[in-house]
Amino acid sequence: MNDMTPTREQREAALEGMGCKRKRVEDIRFTQGKGQYVDDLKLPGMVFGDFVRSPYAHAKITRIDASEALKLPGVIAVLTAEDLKGVNLAWMPTLAGDVQMVLADGKVLYQNQEVAFVVAENRYIADDAIQLVEVEYEELPVLTDPFKSMDADAPVLRPDLDGKMEGAHGPRKHHNHIFTWEVGDREETDKAFSEADVTIKELISYHRTHPSPLETCQCVASMDKIKGELTVWGTFQAPHVIRTVASLLSTIPEQKIHVIAPDIGGGFGNKVGAYPGYICAIVASIVTGVPVKWVEDRMENLSTTSFARDYHMTAEIAAKNDGTVTGLKVHVLADHGGFDACADPSKWPAGFFNIVTGSYDFPAAHLEVDGVYTNKAPGGVAYRCSFRVTEAAYCIERAMDILAQKLDMDPADLRMKNFVKAEQFPYHSALGWEYDSGDYHTAMQKAMDTIGYRELRAEQKAKQEAFKRGETREIMGIGVSFFTEIVGAGPSKNCDILGVAMFDSAEIRVHPTGSVISRMGTKSQGQGHETTWAQIIATEIGIPAADIMVEEGNTDTAPYGLGTYGSRSTPVAGAAIALASRKIRNKAQMIAAHMLEVSEYDLEWDVDGFQVKGNPQARKSMKEIAWAAYHAPPPGMEPGLEAVSYYDPPNMTYPFGAYLCVMDIDVDTGVAKTRRFYALDDCGTRINPMIIEGQVHGGLTEAFAIAMGQEIRYDEMGNVLGASFMDFFLPTAVETPHWETDFTVTPSPHHPIGAKGVGESPNVGGVPAFSNAVNDAFKFLGSTHIQMPHDAWRIWQAAKELGAHG
Amino acid sequence: MIPGAFTYHRPSSVAEAVAILVSHGDEARPLSGGHSLIPMMKLRMAAPEHLVDLGGIADLKGITDDGDTITIRAMTTQHELIASDLLAQKLPIIRETSLLIADPQIRYVGTLGGNVANGDPGNDMPALMQCLDAAYVLTGPEGDREVPARDFYEAAYFTTLAPDEILTAVRIPVPPAGHGYAYEKLKRKVGDYATAAAAVVLTLDGGTVSFCSIALTNVADTPLYAQEAGEILTGSTLDAETVARAVAAAEEITEPASDGRGPAEYRTKMAGVMLQRALARAATRAAS
C-alpha cells in the first residue's frame, strides 16, 4: 500500500456513521429559509377555507344562515354539517374508538368548535365572510370540571350516545363516562396496603396543556376529477395512516390518493390525528374541483386541535418502615373534552399509563382509569410523549417524593433503595411490561456525584435556617427525577392504529455509482431523520452518509409506515433501516466473493468493503461492489442492489434517565429561578450525540414550560383562556435555563443496533424534576404537594398558605 | 387573525393627517408603530376603515433639550429612547423602562406616542409619564393643547384624546441632577406586559426624602399615579415602617383584573413588592 491509502480510522471517519456528531443536513435549507412547508404551496386556481367557530362551550344550534356570506364577492361555498351528511362525513371516527363531529351537528361541545366551513378565493375574503355567517345558539349548561362530570345531574354532553352503555373500551357507567380501564391485581395490592407500615395518598393533577408546534396544522387538498385522484399535502406525522383513513372515509381507492407531508415545523403529537380542517378541505376540493388550502391560526391551534394531559391522578403507595415499597395504587380521572380523540394505539384507552410503577420494583400494583367527557376541546395527544408516559412518570415521581417525606428519607436514597436492579432485567413489572435493559443505580449515582448532591442538600439546610431566622426571603429546592420510558410502539401483538399493526419500514436503493436513496415510513418534524438515518446506513453498508439521501413523507414513494411520534422512529424504523442495510450487505458479500474469486465465507467486513480473511490487500469497496451489481452481477444472481425491510418490534424499548434540578425561589413574588439542571439520559446506542443533545435541550425546554406555567385554562363558562402566545407560556432563550447533559449507555438487547429512542425522555423526566424542585423547596414549611403548573402566582399563593409571608 | 378591509393613508404633515381624521371621524385611526393597533385589528377588536400612517411625517421625530424640559416627538421609537444619550444623562429611567418593553424587534418600530396614546393599562410608558409629571401635546383642527399625563387616562382604551386629534409630542420636566430612580417590573417572560410594575423618582437631602413621585403599571384599568404613597415618603428616611405605610397606600388604590398573570390579590401585592424594590434601588442611586 502506498502512503496515500487511507487508514482504517480515516475510512471510518469518512463514513460519518453511527456515533458521529454529524451536522444536520436538513439545516442547510432550514437556516436559509428554504424549507418547503405546506403554506409555501401555491397551486393554480387554489382557494382558501376557514371556519366559523362557536363562541359558546355548550349550546344548541337552532339556525345557520349563510346567505349574506354567500353574497360577498369571492365567496365560493359555505359548508355545514347538513352538506357533509350528503357525503356521510358530518361525523368522523376518532383514533380512540369514538366519533367526532366534523362540523357542528345540531350542537356544539366546546368553545371554538368548527360550525361551518367558508370557502373563498383568498383567506381575506374567507375571514370577512365568516363574520357574515349568522348562527343562532341556545346556550346549555356548561360542564368543565371533570370531577363533576359523573354527577347525577350533570348535563348530557353527547345525546348521540344516549342509551349506549357499551363503549369502545367496555361498559359506560354514566352518560358522560367514556371508559374504565383496569390493569393489575387489585387483591394483591389491597393486601400490600393492609400489611404496610406506611402509606401515602395524594391527588396529583397534570394540567391541560398543548404541544404548540411553531407551524400550526394545515393542508392543501386537490381533487383531480378527470383522473379521480386526490392529492393532500399536509402537516402529517403519520402520512400513510392519513391516506388509509382518507380512503376509508371517502371511498376513493387508496392508490388514487396521494398524501404528501413536506417539511414540518414541529409536531410534538399535534399532527398525528385527523382534524375537521382536513376533512373539510378534502370535501371542498371534491365539491369545487379546485385545490383548497386550510391553515390554522395560532388561536385555533391552541384552542381546538389537540390538547395534551388533563389527567387527575390519585396515587397511593404502601411501604415498609425502611422505605421498601410494597404496593402502588393509582386511580386516574381523565378529562377527554367533548369527544374521545386521543391518539393512542387502538387497544390502549389510557395509552401506556401502566408504566406508572416507573423505575421501582413494586411487587403489587393496581391501576384504574376513568375517561369522562367535558365541554372542552378534544385531543389528549402524546405531547412529546409515548402515550401517557409523561403523566405516569409525573405521578410516580411525585408520589415517591411524598413517600420520602413521610419516611423522613432523602428522596434520592429512597429511589436507590427501590430501583429495579441491573441483574433483574429483563424485568416484568406488576402492571404487565417487560423492561428490556437498564442500570438505574449507576445512572443515579453518576448524576448525584456530578452535581454534588450531598453538598447541595447541606446548602439547602443552611438556607432554610437562614430563612427561618429572617435573613433571606429566598428558599431552595432540589428536584430529583428518575424516569423509565416505554417507547417504540410497537409489537403487532398489542399495538395497532385502526387495525394497522404498528410496524415501520425502510427501503434502501444503492445506485451503480455507489450512492444511495432511501425512504422510510416515518416522517421527521425536526428530529433530523435525514441526518441520522443516513448514519445508520453508512455504518451498516460502508457508504459515506454524505452519499445517502433520505426521503420521507410521500406515500407514493415511501414504504408503508406508521409515522413519527411516541419516540418510535429509532426503535422501529431505525431497526428496519439496519435490517434492510444488512440485506444489502449480504448480497454485496456474494458479489464481492465473485469478484475476488473466493468463497463468500472467506470474506470479512471491513468498514467500507469486504476483504479476504488473512489477506486485507484483496478487498472490494462497496463502491466497486455497487458498480458490479449493475455491471456484472454473479451468474444466476438478480442484478441491482436494493432492499426493503418491514420491522415488527418484538418488544418496546425502555430508555431511562436521572434528572436533577436546583431551584431558588423568591417567596415574595413566587418567581422561581432554575440555578442548575442536570440531565443524564440512557437511550442505549447513540447514533448522533449532537442530535441527541439537541433533542434533550428541546424536550427539557418544553418540560420547563409545562411545569412552570404552560397551560390551557378554562373558566366556568367554558371560555378558553389565554390561547395565544401572550399567555400560553412558550419560553424564550431568556427564560430557558442552562442545560447540562450527560449519559450512560445500556443498549437494548432486542434492537438490531441497540438504540432506544430519546426524543421524548426530556419531557417525560423533566416535568417531575421541575415540579419536585418546587415542592422540595416548600417541604420544610409543612407542604406535601403543590399542584402544577408552578407559575409565579401559584407559587406565591402556596407560600402564602404556608404562612411564608409572615 | 385577519383584519377587516381598510383604506391606507400616508400624509406628510400633521395638518394633513388631522384633516384626514376630521373627514372620517370615528372611522379613522392614526397608525404609528402598529404594534398595539395591528394585533387588535387582526383579532377584529378594532376595525378602523381608515388608517392614517404617521410614519411619513418628518416633524414627528426627534428628542430635544429645552432646558427645564425635554420634548420627545411622538414617532420616536422605543429603540431610539434607549439609544438617546440625552435621555441616558437626564432621564435615565426612560431607558431603564424602555428596555423592559417587549423585545428588540418590537422596540424598533413601537413608538412613544403610540405607547402613551394607546390607553392600554398594560403599557409601561403611561405610568412612567405620570411619575415624571409629563404633559402630552395634542394637535387637532383647532391647534395644540397640552394635557398632563396624570389627567389623560379615563379607562382602558379611553383617554381625553379626541378622534380628530393626534398626540404629537411628550414634554417632560427634567428631574434634578442626582435624583434616584427605578422602574421595577414583574413579568412572566420577555415580551409580556407587567403583572405589576412601579416607577419611582426621588431625591434625598442628607438621607431624608425631599421629593418622591410614584406611579404603577397594569394594576387598574388606567395607569395609577400614587400621590399619597409619595407624600407619605416625603420627609422620611425610607425607614421600614414608613415604607410599609406607603406600600399599603399604593396597594390601596390598585384595582387589578384577574388574568393569566394572576388573581387580583396577587397583582395588588406585587405592585407593593415592586414599589418596595423600586424605592430601595432608587435610594441607592440618589445622591444624598
Ligand SMILES: Cc1cc2nc3c(=O)[nH]c(=O)nc-3n(C[C@H](O)[C@H](O)[C@H](O)COP(=O)(O)OP(=O)(O)OC[C@H]3O[C@@H](n4cnc5c(N)ncnc54)[C@H](O)[C@@H]3O)c2cc1C
Ligand atoms: C408582543 C408584544 C409585547 C409588548 N409588550 C409591551 C410591554 O411590555 N410594554 C409596553 O408598554 N408595550 C408593549 N407592547 C406594545 C408596544 O410597545 C407598542 O408598540 C405600543 O403599545 C404602541 O405603539 P405603536 O407605535 O406600535 O402604536 P400603534 O399600535 O400604531 O397605535 C396604538 C394606538 O394608539 C393610537 N395612536 C398611535 N399613535 C398615535 C398618535 N401619535 N396620536 C394619537 N393616537 C395614536 C393608534 O390609533 C392606536 O389606537 C408590546 C407589543 C407586542 C406586540
